[in-house]
Amino acid sequence: MGVASHRARVGALVAALTAGVLVLGSGAWALGAAVFPHEDAASARSGIAVRPSPTASPAPVAVAVQTPSPTPTPTFDKAANSIDDPRSIWVVVNKSRALNPVDYVPPDLVQPPVPNINGQPVRQIVSGPLATMFAAAKSEAGLSLTLQSGYRSYQTQVSVYDQDVAANGQAYADTDTARPGHSEHQTGLSVDISAASGECTLNACFGQTAEGRWLAANAWRFGFLLRYPSDKVPVTGFTYEPWHFRYIGLPLATELHDTGVTTLEEYFGVPGGETYPG
Numbered sequence: 001m002g003v004a005s006h007r008a009r010v011g012a013l014v015a016a017l018t019a020g021v022l023v024l025g026s027g028a029w030a031l032g033a034a035v036f037p038h039e040d041a042a043s044a045r046s047g048i049a050v051r052p053s054p055t056a057s058p059a060p061v062a063v064a065v066q067t068p069s070p071t072p073t074p075t076f077d078k079a080a081n082s083i084d085d086p087r088s089i090w091v092v093v094n095k096s097r098a099l100n101p102v103d104y105v106p107p108d109l110v111q112p113p114v115p116n117i118n119g120q121p122v123r124q125i126v127s128g129p130l131a132t133m134f135a136a137a138k139s140e141a142g143l144s145l146t147l148q149s150g151y152r153s154y155q156t157q158v159s160v161y162d163q164d165v166a167a168n169g170q171a172y173a174d175t176d177t178a179r180p181g182h183s184e185h186q187t188g189l190s191v192d193i194s195a196a197s198g199e200c201t202l203n204a205c206f207g208q209t210a211e212g213r214w215l216a217a218n219a220w221r222f223g224f225l226l227r228y229p230s231d232k233v234p235v236t237g238f239t240y241e242p243w244h245f246r247y248i249g250l251p252l253a254t255e256l257h258d259t260g261v262t263t264l265e266e267y268f269g270v271p272g273g274e275t276y277p278g
């Protein structure tokens with residue numbers, strides 16, 4: 001290959017990869033199109049546009065490793081994954097947005113290889129990053145984490161919610177327990193994390209523990225979002241939960257971190273709020 005054609009090919013590859021890095025990354029974290037076929041037309045187009053030809057070099061494998069950029073990527077594709085499909089790692093579930101179908105069950109629940117208090121599974125795509133995050137908390141900060149809860153079924157949420165209503169009344173229950181079909185835990189993408197010491201488990205004071213602080217600062221590096229920040233209750237509709245983390249994948253977690261946007265509702269411009277419609 002001559003120098004000129006080599007340059008041209010490298011230039012084309014760089015351009016394609018620059019444009020496609022986030023799409024490719026999202027695809028990798030989203031289990032790929034085969035498992036998650038409901039990408040919309042926009043993402044399908046961009047997926048095709050950036051997909052290297054079979055004769056291109058295997059560079060996309062290396063690119064998918066997502067070297068973090070120090071500046072926000074202006075070309076982040078907000079349509080790369082669905083926010084409506086319950087199988088999508090970007091699905092937005094809140095009081096205004098029920099799961100559809102309301103009794104959705106994730107297809108690929110597994111037991112993550114971490115200490116697991118209630119033995120609840122998570123989706124396969126969450127398992128690895130969760131274990132990596134727990135290992136990093138240990139190696140970087142000497143902190144031991146445990147999984148408090150993961151996937152909860154529609155039926156489980158029915159009993160959790162009904163018990164809360166019986167004990168505290170519906171108005172109160174609606175502030176701290178999602179109605180069935182409105183819980184992120186039903187997606188298999190959300191986890192409640194506690195300190196192995198048990199300090200402040202499922203309590204707002206967890207945010208002040210070393211474990212809670214480390215998670216708040218570092219969860220994004222593993223593709224997780226602190227889903228219910230203290231200053232966004234009117235947006236998310238739920239009280240501050242420093243223990244509740246939602247897996248959204250590394251590209252979106254990085255985008256939110258870099259742009260300073262802290263809720264999915266604000267980033268995607270979709271309704272949330274503290275009341276249920278109807």
Ligand SMILES: [Zn+2]
Binds near residue numbers: 185
């Ligand atoms: Zn939770």
